[in-house]
Amino acid sequence: MKYIDIHCHLQFTDYDIDREDVISRIERENIGVINVGTDMSTSQGAVELAEKYKNMWATVGIHPSSSKEVFDMKVLNNMASRPKVVAIGECGLDYFRSEPEDFEKQREVFLQHIDLANKVNKPLMLHVRNGKDNPHVYREAISILKKHAKVRANFHFFAGTVEDLKNILDINGTVSFTGVVTFVRSYDEIVKYSPKDRIMSETDAPFVSPIPYRGKRNEPLFIKEITHTLAEIRGESKESFLSQLIDNAKNIFSI
Secondary structure, eight states, X not given: OOEEEEEEOTTSGGGTTTHHHHHHHHHHTTEEEEEEOSSHHHHHHHHHHHHHOTTEEEEEOOOGGGTTSOOOHHHHHHHHTSTTEEEEEEEEEEOSSSOGGGXXXXXXXXXXXXXXXXXXXXXEEEEEEOBTXXXXXXXXXXXXXXXXXXXXXXXXXXXXXXXXXXXXXXXXXXXXXXXXXXXXXXXXXXXXXXXXXXXXXXXXXXXXXXXXXXXXXXXGGGHXXXXXXXXXXXXXXXXXXXXXXXXXXXXXXXX
C-alpha cells in the first residue's frame, strides 16, 4: 500500500455508473481506502465493499445530520463487529446544518456511538462542525469524549483552531485533512502544528475535489494530490511523509 484515503464514500450513488472503473484506478496505484457509513444503508454498502476488496475497510454509523432518522442500533451493532469494520462513525455533532432543536438528539446519538465503540473496542470516526451561533462545538465534542469514550477518535475534515487541536491531542486524538488544503491557505498553520504521528489524509470523496480536479467528482485516486500538498506545507519529503501516514492509519485503525 503506497497511499491511504482514510475517509471516502465509494458506496454512494455518485459511483453507481463507474464504481468498478474507480476501484480499478485505486488498485493500480496501490491505494488503501476506508469507506465511511453515514446511515444504515451506506454503512451496509461500506461493509460490502470492504469484504469484497483486499485494500478496503469500512466504518459504520449515523451522520449527525441524520440523527433524527429511525435506525436499528442492534443492526449497527452487528455490523460493527465485522472484522473489516475498523471504526464507528461518521458520528458526532454538526451545528452548522442543523436547527437548535436537533442538537439534543445529536448528542444522544453521539453517545450511543461512543458506547458502541467502547463495546467493540474500535476508534471513532468523527464529524464535528461549528454552527454560526455555536463556535465551540469542538470543545463540546471533546468534553463528551473525555467523559465517556474509552477508545481513540479521529476528527475527520478537521476545521478547528490550534486550541481545538491541542485539546484533541490531549485526549490522544488524531485529525485528517481533505483536498481543501490544495486551494485554501488558512489550513497551513494547523497542518504544520499537527504532530507527525497524529495526522492523516482523506478525500471525503465524492466531495471537495483537490486542485487540479476542482469542479469534478472526487475519488480516492486524488489522495495523491492531497498527501503531496500536506508534505509540501510541512516541509517534509513525500516519501517519508507517505510512509508516516500509512503507519498512522495502521496504528489507529488496526489495519
